[in-house]
Amino acid sequence: MSEKNSILELMIRDHCKIEKLINELEENSKFNFESMKKSFYEFEWELEKHIFTEEKAIFTSYNPEDVSEGYKMLPELTKQHNFIIHTLNNWRDDVRKRRMIRDVYSFKEFIIKHKDFEEEKVYPKLDESLPEDEKRHIIVKINEIS
């Protein structure tokens, strides 16, 4: 499957970008506030854009009746996304109050588990079960955002 018609390939590209940014944030959170702040805003921007894409362009765009197994994954994905958003909100608050961000490593582990789940279970399933025209429609939306 080429990148042109694979949701998985497109989302892996995003996941790599996010992983690189959280690695930078982890490093910079050990140094000084200003470099940490810069890294945080870059990371936050990409991650929120990514979750928006997943929730508004991908997961809402398919008919659960066609993808019964995929549909069962949605509550779990939403739960994990809520935890991610919650952590970003806390960190944003820290940055505003000029506090150093903590526990970047454990959040990184969570993010990696989450992306592995999507790459192994969610996206291959969607790529294989969505009708071609529906998939094209989703890919157009993904490309509009990222």
Ligand SMILES: [Fe+2]
């Ligand atoms: Fe996600």
Ligand SMILES: [Fe+2]
């Ligand atoms: Fe993702």
